[in-house]
Amino acid sequence: MSDNQQRESFGSKLGLIAAAAGSAVGLGNIWRFPYELGSYGGAAFLIVYLAFIFVLGIPVMVTEFSIGRHGQANASGSFIKIAPKSPQWSVVGFMGILSSFMIMTFYSTIAGWTLEYMFNSHGLVAGIMSGEVNSGDYFTNFVAHPWHPVAWQLAFMAITAFVILNGVSKGIEASSKILMPLLFVLIIVICVRSLMLDGASAGLEFLFKPDFSKIDASVGLAALGQAFFSLSLGMGALITYGSYINKQENLVNTAFQVSVADTVVAVLAGVMIFPAVFAFGVEPGSGPSLVYITLPNIFAEMALGWLWCLVFFLLLTVAALTSMISLLEANVVYIAEKFKMNRTVATIVGSLAVLVIGVPVTLSQGSGAWAEFQIFGLGLFDLMDFLSAKILMPLGGLLAVVFVGWGPGKNAFELEISNEGTLKSSAIQFVRAMVKYVAPALIAVIFVAGLM
Secondary structure, three states: OOOOOOOOOOOOHHHHHHHHHHHHOOHHHHHOHHHHHHHOOOHHHHHHHHHHHHHHHHHHHHHHHHHHHHHOOOOOHHHHHHOOOOHHHHHHHHHHHHHHHHHHHHHHHHHHHHHHHHHOHHHHHHHHHHOOOOHHHHHHHHHHOOOHHHHHHHHHHHHHHHHHHOHHHHHHHHHHHHHHHHHHHHHHHHHHHHHOOOOHHHHHHHHHOOOHHHOOHHHHHHHHHHHHHOOOOOOOHHHHHHOOOOOOOOHHHHHHHHHHHHHHHHHHHHHHHHHHHHHOOOOOOOHHHHHHHHHHHHHHHOOOHHHHHHHHHHHHHHHHHHHHHHHHHHHHHHHHHHOOOOHHHHHHHHHHHHHHHHHHHHHOOOOOHHHHOOEOOEOHHHHHHHHHHHHHHHHHHHHHHHHHHOOOOHHHHHHHHOOOOOOOOHHHHHHHHHHHHHHHHHHHHHHHHHHO
């Protein structure tokens, strides 16, 4: 992919929003945010979270879109294009690419688990109903198996690579325009079923009843972190997608629409899960234990439980896939442009590189040699998570806003958010102020808190 080749772009506003929202919407929206919402004060937490979306999430997203659109290159190369006299800034983009690479090594593991549960929904629920299967033992035995989880991980990577092989328009945009509407349909269908259960109102009360007494510094920090990490910031993905946005698009409006879609999915996920959790008298929880152990037991109590289990894990697979597509694309475009490869070769190289680390990450969840392997007291899974979420993403996000707010990217940012001076609005002025004065301080708080 040489510089003089015509760069692909998103062919429609719908395709852009679907792809960017697909990048933002992931497993965390479904298994982490709803529990935080209910545990940290319901509607009170939501208000704090939305405030941080406006003062941090949207401005940083606009920052990343603007760097990509002006640079017209991969996440690292765009910094060089914008500031050729200060090539050291390209390290900021590379940090995002490295972060997305590390995330894929364990995200593909979890996505593989999800794929297996989707295909085995009938057998799993039937086994739980008959008493032959314990959901906790099933999950433990599956992730510890010497090759089953790896096989599903490979299958998921192959699906992701297939989308990337087809390019921006025929691959990413086309798939996103199918997958994101499908995700909304699935989540709404499960929400309706969950709300029909006796006792569902207790779940809604858990989610939305405002309790301002719970709002303290730790809850504020949780809302701040969620607002940053929920939108795929600091991963190089949105800079890469920004390079595919045409010059007529209003970046501030686009970032707002993506943020709304991401938040709606997260809130609907709570409506989908917790009325059912409370209806069956289960203790609310989050993370893998909620998804792979608690919910299969709940499905087993429902009429046509295997079908609802299938629909739920299809939903989870779609959410994982749309995120993985953006992460792999960031790496593939970097490889293609840095090493002058075509998309096919770069996709193969990028996918294999992920698996070189990703397969040991998957095996580390079992009981073999990789399970004992540790660096700084962390297993491979936790190490990849720590390096990406605690260091690379917040540090990269911080340096990106400094680059456009105070550094050599200032003029490029101004041109992009105003569409070369043709757009003037209070929203643009607000974003400009947040990027310069507020976002750097808030990301610094996230970074320091993550290391404490």
